[in-house]
Amino acid sequence: MKQGKIAIIGAGAVGSTTAYALSLQKIVAEIILIDVDEKRCRGETLDLTDIYALSPSTHIRSGTMKDAEQSDIVIIAAGKRQEEGESRTNMFEQNKKVIKTICSQLIGIQKNAIVIMVTNPIDPLTLLAQNLLSISRNHIFGSGTILDSLRLRKYIGAALSVSPQSVSGVILGEHGDTQFAQWSSVQINGAPLCHFQLFDESKKKEIAEKVKKEAYEIIACKGATFFGVASCVALLCRAILYNEKIALPLSCFLQKENICISLPVILASDGIISYLPLSFNQEEDKCFEKSVHFIKQYQI
């Protein structure tokens, strides 16, 4: 069953690849690409509509912010991307302006719409969108550390020669340099990581560092990252459209600190429907605090 209408604001590498991932999954009736660069948007749309000839399920077109206001899901992937070696937070001032402009154009957004922030730095920009848009906070979240968590599972799986799908465990905190692996949550099909001798402190450190540095490495090699994040955003859209109630680390509101930060939550058609309890050991607690303090520096 296909349903719904998804607007993607920012038809660059991330936005157009997200449209591609969504159309291959055949989970949504209509995708609308919106970009200030109309020529690029037209090119990406035309390219994507070629899929329609093979698989006429998802209708893709270019549109305007009016279309975004009428959509069920609005994905924001507009703005500056990281240069080689640049941190995500370095783009804060520039992308803050982009998000303010976009939010000012979404005054008439549907009350029950869901907004997914993908633009970096995700955590302060998610809070900005929550403060500017007239919909509830649990309907606005950032893709957060879901991609980092998948990278963590990929590397643990490779080290142990098991499928990443048999690995559970998350990266939490900032989607950026102060993120941390919640090692105490890692399990291989239910077996805690402490049963695997290979995973001493130095192995854990090596893997957490690889995860943290992966985006930098991809950007150094090819200028941008988009396949991984696009697949993650498509997964989020499916969870919303099909009310899947899946547990994921997403950037969402932490009331006591007045910030958005990646926490383990449940995602369904009504957005973030609950927060899972945080269960940190002493070290993870310190890492979380560090991330909280770091994000707080970025005033919106």
Ligand code: NAD
């Ligand atoms: P890109 O340069 O390929 O595309 C960005 C697009 O945004 C451009 O086409 C530009 O014209 C458009 N844009 C700028 N201002 C706009 C506005 N006001 N309204 C509509 N469109 C506007 O960049 P990209 O590689 O697609 O990256 C986009 C963003 O996604 C960056 O901030 C990047 O850091 C972020 N990103 C996030 C993740 C993640 O895991 N969350 C991963 C990769 C990239």
